[in-house]
Amino acid sequence: MAYFAPYIDATGLHCPTYQDIMEEQIQQARAIYGQDIYLGTDSQDYQYISTFALKMSDTLQAIKLVYDSRGPGTAIGSGLDILVKLNGIKRNGSGYSVATETLSGTPGTVINNGVVQDKQNYYWNLPPSVVIGTAGTVDAQVTCQTAGPIAANAGDIDAIATPTYGWSLATNALAAVQGVNAETDSQLKGRQSISTSQPSRTVLEGTKGAIAAVSGVTRFIVYENPTNDVDTDGLPPHSITAVVEGGSDADIAQAIFLKKGPGCLANGTTVVNITDQFGQIVPIGFYRPSYVDIDVVVNVKQLTGYTSATTSLIKTALVNYLDSLSIGDDLPASSLWGSSLSAMQSLSKPTFSITSLTLAKHGLTQGTADITIGFDEVVRGNSSYLTINVT
Structure with missing residues (x-):
């Protein structure tokens, strides 16, 4: 030109x-x-x-x-942060994984600024001061030092990183609750778009917008069953069903209460009683997502340029993809092939080829079929359940 x-x-x-x-x-x-x-x-x-x-x-x-940067559709970074404040929302920052740790040792032992380590070599901070109880154990919440969705299965956080006299053992009986990555520009733009639906023409869109604006909400989906019958997901007639990740129970329930239509059941296993301006108690229900860990086995043939770092890149690519799926999204097997191949810098100069790939919900038999996810479930990436076999 x-x-x-x-x-x-x-x-x-x-x-x-x-x-x-x-x-x-x-x-x-x-x-x-x-x-x-x-x-x-x-x-x-x-x-x-x-x-x-x-x-x-x-x-x-x-x-x-x-x-x-004058409009949310094309703004990036800090410019986008400023614009979305006009809609009453802000970018969700990164969150840290937490777990309940059982500490054992001599009763009365004081552990100051203790740190434990998991099998993936991540460090987890204890509260500033913890005292082992008279029974020789105490439960304390530990927080991962690394932000993001760091996974730790039951029993993974088992090493004492800061030895203290009288403190002998540490373990977690339950899997950690994973943190989250900081919200990306594209995710924030999507939530901003939904949030503008609060004064929309449909009540359902307004309810979605209100939930999106709740502080701390990271992922959500709202189902509607306007029929007289239970639907294929088992959701009751004349109801809305919200499945929400993040945010406080009270704030989410309040958002649904203010925006849902009259006579519409707010369905869910998490129920918060809201008192309206006339003193009447209205139960508001919603679901918290159930996390589905996926076992993946990838058999690869190494080509020129393949190193041990490539194996780590494949795992990282798989975890990032699994964590990116929305609530209720099924898992196509073919998508894991693409995620694995994305670990290569250039497909025109491949460093490995995939000879086979199988997957299954954690603990079930491996196969090649797509995985169906329930309406209140969401797939979760866990590097401990990813196996890369190299030949």
């Missing part, structure tokens, strides 16, 4: 490219100094012109980013 002056029309701000600016500068230089001026890439004049062209291009690109 030829150089053009920046302009704004119905489709947005348009700016010339670096190459357009460069060619225009060269033409102007020849018009000033004559057509016989030498402007080869090795000339000082060319280098001087290219430097100015680059600065102009950089400035125009920065202006375009500023222009695009």
